[in-house]
Every structure is written in C-alpha cells, then in structure tokens.
Amino acid sequence: MTTHRRRRCAHCQALYSHQSSGPGSDGLNNEIWCPDCMAVVNAALKSVPVAVERFSEVVTGADRDAAILALHDLEVERAKKHAAGELVIRRVYAPLFYMDEGKITATKPHESVTIEGVSYMIGTWSDNREPQEVRREMERDLRTGETRPWVDVWD
C-alpha cells in the first residue's frame, strides 16, 4: 500500500504529492522539498563525503544475554497488556525463510529491543523458539575507522 499526501515545498512553496511509504520512490520523493528542489539538494550533497557507515554485528556474551533478557521482559509486558484487554502493538518485520530442504520449514522473524538507545535485533527460527542470533546496530566513522553502537535520535 502506498500513501500520498499533498505537501507544500519548504523552499519554493510549490504544491506537490509526497509518497510517505511503499515502493516507487525515485530519490526525489521528500516530505520537505518538492522534486525540483530535492534534485538541487541531491546534487549539492554529492560533493559532501559520507561521514558514517551503518552496519550490524553479531553480539555475544553479556550484551547478547542482556538483549535476550530485555526481549523476555518485553514479551512479559506484552502478555500482561494483552491479558488486561489492552491493544498490544508490535513492529512487523519481513521474515527470512529456511529453504535448505527445498521447502519452507521455518521462518525467522526478528524482534527488536532497545537498551540505552542502542537497537538489538534478535532472530529466532519458528521451529526453535530459542534466540539464534543477536545483532547490534553499529556505526563506523569513515574518517577514523572508529566503531561504536548506532544510537537513534528521536526528537
């Protein structure tokens, strides 16, 4: 499903249609600038080097245990809300399919928990409820090579 909203460009004030989700974005789809102004922004940004690369890494040890415990606590909280008749909201991720035997034998959705601003993704095969893989969002400073946990900033 795609959604389109009518917007007014922050710079030229032209009315335009913004697609807020779904496929079909051409790189000029932006909720602040119209396609003409976004093309100028994109061209200007080509000369600015990217400072940070985002990646994820497999987490082991105490950090892995903390993420799994946080997911357990989240599931307990969800179960309490569900039992109380409250609406339980959860993020839905596209699953991976296990196809080694030529058929789909299991899916691997993943859950996400946040600990002190750092996101951890926990993968679990549907035929084995034990967490299989825990990954942490990371960033690499492309000037220094330094890595650290990626922290989302929400205003």
Ligand SMILES: [Zn+2]
């Ligand atoms: Zn514009």
